[in-house]
Amino acid sequence: MMNPGQDHLKELLRQFLEAPAAEAAYRDIQAGERLLEAHPAPAPESRVILAIKAQMAGAARRQQRIVRLVRGALATAAAVIVLALIGLPDPGARNSSALSYASLIPTAIWESDDIAADDLDIVYFSAEIRHLEAQMRALDAGEEQVGGAVPDEFENELMAIEIEFWKG
């Protein structure tokens, strides 16, 4: 197995050494490589080669599977991104959808300019409902007095609120 680049070795050695030293070095190298040639290493056993080929085929299949999976995942991700981009409303579309939601709100409230008063009403009713819920729970639990009022008074209060509510 003499190196095919051997012919250039002499010239290469001459770049670093004087001519006689280069010649001697060349002979030493050749003699050393002849020694290696004279003592060939054993060849790998055929069962080892067969096993390696089988392992490589398995590894190649696994790698192909991984590549396919990654490609599939990338394609899915790309599709999701495209769909998300398509589904994202643009500013113009947002205005039209806001109008359609607005139509669900009673016109009286929608057209009211007194936001502070509207909000105050909501706070008032919310607090009252919470108060009533607490009293109902207390009644269910069998307590006699709820928030300092007897049950009859409570019912009256509830009715009054309901009437007030339906009046608008």
Add this chain to the structure above:
Amino acid sequence: MGRSVELARIIDGCKSGDADSFAQVVDMYSGRCYGYFYRLTGDRDLSDELLSELFIRLVEKIGSYKGGAFESWLFKIASNIFHDHLRGKQRRKKLLETRRGQLELEPDLNEQRVSDEAGDRLDRLQAQLSRLDDDTRDLILLRFYSELSFKEIAELRSEPIGTALSKLHRGLKKLRELMEG
């Protein structure tokens, strides 16, 4: 030229995951790579393992091969595998030293046993090669089995060509003296 075209075709096949192309690469290079590992380690079982690791890494890394001398690329991986093995061996050795105080046997004699059809016997060349330092032995065997030019070997080892040339000359001269002595 025909050989390089054929090799390029085989490598393309490997890149597309073709098992037959991988098998062809094994047929083409297993002898030389095995010789390289065997002469470095003197151990057939270990050489089998290193050879197997080399070709599995080839499957994993073939996508990163961007042309140039394929032998250079392949033997660079082979050399890295051997040096990884050496580092692992050093770690194991240190571990043994700290736990036992000393190694049980002279490692060289233990590792240079050759198993062939005729039974276990000591390979004379192997024994003398083991007396060279790891780096010189690697350089000599890399040059012999890879059949790469000196320029390629120097590049592969990341050292100046003059340094590689000088190490090879001294190493082969010493090997010859050891064999004759």
